[in-house]
Amino acid sequence: xxxxxxxxxxxxxxxxxxxxxxxxxxxxxxxxxxxxxxxxxxxxxxxxxxxxxxxxxxxxxxxxxxxxxxxxxxxxxxxxxxxxxxxxxxxxxxxxxxxxxxxxxxxxxxxxxxxxxxxxxxxxxxxxxxxxxxxxxxxxxxxxxxxxxxxxxxxxxxxxxxxxxxxxxxxxxxxxxxxxxxxxxxxxxx
Numbered sequence: 533x534x535x536x537x538x539x540x541x542x543x544x545x546x547x548x549x550x551x552x553x554x555x556x557x558x559x560x561x562x563x564x565x566x567x568x569x570x571x572x573x574x575x576x577x578x579x580x581x582x583x584x585x586x587x588x589x590x591x592x593x594x595x596x597x598x599x600x601x602x603x604x605x606x607x608x609x610x611x612x613x614x615x616x617x618x619x620x621x622x623x624x625x626x627x628x629x630x631x632x633x634x635x636x637x638x639x640x641x642x643x644x645x646x647x648x649x650x651x652x653x654x655x656x657x658x659x660x661x662x663x664x665x666x667x668x669x670x671x672x673x674x675x676x677x678x679x680x681x682x683x684x685x686x687x688x689x690x691x692x693x694x695x696x697x698x699x700x701x702x703x704x705x706x707x708x709x710x711x712x713x714x715x716x717x718x719x720x721x722x
Contacts, residue, residue, distance in 0.1 A: 539607045539633045542668065548612070550660040553623070553653065555612040559601050562613055563594030565622040573646040580681050581643060582706050600627075607633070610664070614644070614657045623648040626657060628665055630674075637672040638665045642687070649683070658691040662718065672719050678705060679712035688716040 546557040558566075567590040570577060577584035586592075600611040611627035626642030640661050644654045658675070665673050675693050677684035689695075693716035705711040 542607065544604075544607070544610060544668070545664065548660045548664050549617075550656045552617055553656055553660065554615045554617055555657060555660050556615060557601075557604055558597050558611040558613055558625070558627070560594070560598050562597045562622075564590055566597065566613065566625060567593040569622050569624070569645040573643070576646050576649075577643060578706055580678055580684070580706065585706060607631070610638075612657075612661070614642075614653060616648075616653075621648075623653045624657060626654075626661065628661060628668075635671050636665075636669055637674065638668075638670055639674045639676060640665075641675075642684075654683075654687045655690045658687055662691065666720065670720060672717060675716040677714050677716075678703070679714050685714060685716075688714075691718075693718050 548555040556562075570584060570593065574584060600609060603609040604611065608631065609627060609629050610631070611629070612625065613622055614624040614626065615621065616623050622645070624642060624644035626640065628638040629641050630639035631637070640658055642654050642657055642661075644657075662673060673693075675684070675688040675691075677688070679685075679698055696715045696717050699713045699715060701710040702713045703711055
């Protein structure tokens with residue numbers, strides 16, 4: 533119980549600045565912008581992200597924002613919206629998920645809206661999240677993706693993550709078929 537209370541007392545910044553982006557903690561009221569980005573990118577997102585198939589309405593997205601806000605305060609997930617600094621456009625979303633504070637270990641997840649893809653935003657946001665995780669004394673940071681998702685794998689590699697292995701038939705893809713997944717990681721000394 534004491535360890536949980538200590539984690540709750542951590543001061544985690546609600547904004548992370550990178551060269552071109554501001555990563556802002558996901559909060560109530562962000563649903564409409566996220567819903568629009570998902571709607572624009574639905575075809576691409578549905579290929580890799582099971583949640584994209586389940587997102588039905590702006591209300592669903594707003595509910596997600598409020599759930600992420602609760603999980604943030606409980607230090608269960610640290611979820612962010614990626615905004616372009618030049619015009620405040622929501623270019624994507626992601627964060628530190630699957631947290632194990634006893635290590636500490638974090639998994640980084642991310643996606644970028646279709647009109648902003650292939651511009652380095654996912655890598656830039658990932659490096660910003662790595663920096664945040666390091667301030668939280670991360671010993672290990674992971675990125676997991678479908679082995680066929682070449683774009684996600686490139687982001688992991690450009691962000692300094694090493695491929696630890698391909699887990700054969702370890703997950704169901706968005707169509708329900710078994711697929712392989714890649715485990716990338718960065719590890720740090722205390």
